[in-house]
Each structure stands twice: as structure tokens, then as C-alpha cells.
Amino acid sequence: MNYSSITETIPQNYYQTQFIDSYRGGIEGDNTMTFLVKDDTDLVTYAMAAKQAWESVGDYPSSFKGIIRKVNGNCFATFDYLGALEASFSQNEQ
Numbered sequence: 001m002n003y004s005s006i007t008e009t010i011p012q013n014y015y016q017t018q019f020i021d022s023y024r025g026g027i028e029g030d031n032t033m034t035f036l037v038k039d040d041t042d043l044v045t046y047a048m049a050a051k052q053a054w055e056s057v058g059d060y061p062s063s064f065k066g067i068i069r070k071v072n073g074n075c076f077a078t079f080d081y082l083g084a085l086e087a088s089f090s091q092n093e094q
Contacts, residue, residue, distance in 0.1 A: 015049040020071060024064075033081075034067045043068050043077035051079040061085045 011017075018041040025032040037046055047068050054060065063083035069076045 010045055010049045010052070014045065015053040018046055018049075031062065031064045032067055033064045034069055036069055036071055039070050039072055041068075041070060043070070043075055047077040047079040051081065054081045059084050 018037045020036040020038060022033055022035045024030075025034075035046075035050060037043075047066065050066055050068065054066070060081070061084050063086045064081050066079045066081055067076055068078065
């Protein structure tokens with residue numbers, strides 16, 4: 001099964017319905033964004049849904065690693081977002 005067929009099975013509003021809060025890394029140069037989600041969230045599914053949601057908008061300038069954490073903080077998953085500035089720079093080099 002490939003990535004696109006997996007994302008097609010994710011409910012359209014999964015990113016929004018499981019979301020509680022998000023925040024950027026607090027140290028300068030820390031390119032992370034942490035997403036807090038409900039405890040009943042499937043973290044791998046949410047990571048794919050979040051990546052898909054951020055890429056569909058595509059205008060956030062900075063690249064970051066998304067860290068998905070449940071409210072209780074016991075588990076996490078990650079995804080990488082390629083920011084609009086870096087993406088446009090990469091396209092111009094080709």
C-alpha cells in the first residue's frame with residue numbers, strides 16, 4: 001500500500017477533530033512544532049493527516065519536524081514539513 005492510498009482512508013476532518021493545541025520549539029533554531037492531540041488518537045494516522053493538511057495549504061514559510069504527542073505525553077509520532085521558502089528554492093535549483 002502506498003502513501004496516497006493510505007491518506008485516502010483517513011477521515012477528512014481527523015486533523016481538526018483530534019487536535020488540542022500546538023506550539024513551536026522554544027529555542028532559537030529549533031525547527032520543531034509540537035501538536036497535542038486527544039488520548040484516543042491514532043498517532044501514525046494523525047501524523048499522516050497533519051502532513052497532508054499542512055502540505056495542502058503549503059504557504060507556511062519555514063520547514064519543521066512535526067511532533068505529535070498525546071495529552072498524557074506517553075507516546076509520539078513525527079512528520080517532516082517542507083516549508084514554502086525551502087520548497088521554492090528547491091524548485092528553482094532544478
